[in-house]
Amino acid sequence: MNSPKRAASKEPRPVKSAAITADLPTATALKLWVVLARSHDALVEVLKADIERHDLTLAEFAVMEALYHKGPQLLGEIQKRILVSSGGMTFLVDRLAKRGLAERRACPSDRRARYAALTKKGEKLMRSIFPEHAAVIQGAMMGLKQSEQRELTALLKTLGKEAARLAAETPACKAALAEQE
Amino acid sequence: MNSPKRAASKEPRPVKSAAITADLPTATALKLWVVLARSHDALVEVLKADIERHDLTLAEFAVMEALYHKGPQLLGEIQKRILVSSGGMTFLVDRLAKRGLAERRACPSDRRARYAALTKKGEKLMRSIFPEHAAVIQGAMMGLKQSEQRELTALLKTLGKEAARLAAETPACKAALAEQE
DNA sequence: GATTAGTATCTCAGTAGTGAGAGGATTATA
DNA sequence: TATAATCCTCTCACTACTGAGATACTAATC
Secondary structure, eight states: OOSOOOOOSOOOOOOOOHHHHTOHHHHHHHHHHHHHHHHHHHHHHHHHHHHHTTTOOHHHHHHHHHHHHHOSEEHHHHHHHHTOOHHHHHHHHHHHHHTTSEEEEEOTTOTTOEEEEEOHHHHHHHHHHHHHHHHHHHHHTTTSOHHHHHHHHHHHHHHHHHHHHHHHHSTTHHHHHHHTO | OOSOOOOOOOOOOOOOOHHHHTOHHHHHHHHHHHHHHHHHHHHHHHHHHHHHTTTOOHHHHHHHHHHHHHOSEEHHHHHHHHTOOHHHHHHHHHHHHHTTSEEEEEOTTOTTOEEEEEOHHHHHHHHHHHHHHHHHHHHHTTTSOHHHHHHHHHHHHHHHHHHHHHHHHSTTHHHHHHHTO
């Protein structure tokens, strides 16, 4: 076996760890994190399999989807939206351009900036791919009723907002603060 | 700027896409996917920042955590648990071994298999790191009340189970079925 | 105008991780 | 026994990404 894919094992889990069961609120949060990570991974696997049929990586697809739904955008805008590094952004657009799916366009008012946009070919591809892909997503969510999906969305939104706030505080701030001696 | 981190932008989102608003159940599912992915990413960022303080990648930490909580295990068991490839598993244990945090042990009953286990040093490190890490997780989840966290966990579990079932069906099966002519 | 800070992209060296396949060991079947 | 099938790990070539810094431009302040 090479890739892990789904484990068929029954999760024996006979031992309960002292460290985890130590204190209830912590245990609840840890459990939530594990379950969230696992369902996310399972979904990613399903979606990735769908997208790879068209020889696209998830990141490439994310770029194309952003362009498809929001139109031409600055590289930096897409970068923030799909959360890749600046180097990765350049790389992704390069690759899509090489395949004739996207292209760069100059920004008339700011010569530093470049727009990325879908080519005709890229748009045609998205028009044929996207509905299928949406159907796959819908299929992957079928474990939950629509009302449950909406409830889940609301909860995740709250969770995500708080986590994002926290993440924005943390990153290079320590270094920055440290340098202010 | 190099890495994207959190976008401070207000998500203008003036245009509603025809493709997305086309049909309600699909729209619900797509929305859920976006929100799930975003909160997952935000959490990963927070946790990663915490773990990197100790010069560990998330994957290395995952291995150590598995060993810490479940004791010595076959490489294959860990692999299934943390979902990395077989090559990645070897690589991860190598790196932990090089740093003296983990070690390989022969399996007495099966000479193909190797156990991975924490060294004294690795266990000591986990004892000092893990409680902090658990606190960070708990902190990242503070946007939700405990009851909400439990509700969210339940919904995600159902979702994840169905998605995992779907993922297990899909992967190489097409190829396999195709070969049976 | 000159200087400084800020912003947007690109370059490039480096890295974590993948996955096909090999090798060696075990188990099942004939 | 053979021998076939299966299992567990490791090797290795490869790839998608990262992130520090470079480059090129714009904006703000003197």
